[in-house]
Amino acid sequence: MIKQTDYAYIAGILDGEGSISITNQFYLDVKIRNTNKTVLEWIQNLTPARGHIYADKRRVLFCYSLQFSSKQALLLLKPLMPYLKIKKRQALLAFKFLQRLRGQTSGTPLTDNERQKRKIAYHKMKELNQSKQLYNDA
Secondary structure, three states: OOOHHHHHHHHHHHHHHHHEOOOOOOOOOEEEOOOHHHHHHHHHHOOOOOOOEEEEEOOOEEEEEEEEHHHHHHHHHHHHHHOOOHHHHHHHHHHHHHHHHHOOOOOOOOOHHHHHHHHHHHHHHHHHHHOOOOOOOO
């Protein structure tokens, strides 16, 4: 069973080495990057969320990325919420964004109204990620 201190530790890693984003295709994406693959494997094995580890060769410094998408990202973020500091606002927006997606069938064309709401969430997440604010206490 995972301890609360483990969740706090993972939240700290996400705050410092991770990102929470909404892609331009309207998918939620959570990544944690690290040069130590063992740390990412520990997170992957400890949490109920299923992520994918891959070598991230596009970066200046070679590292590994642990990526969680949509529902799996939500499974990762939910227990980390009390411990997130820097990325708390992004996590809250991620929850709101995924709530909008519940009940929608994959492949169903978006209405103009729904597309606009998702674009707003996409741009808001981008804005939060570009913010220089070091501590988000939402």
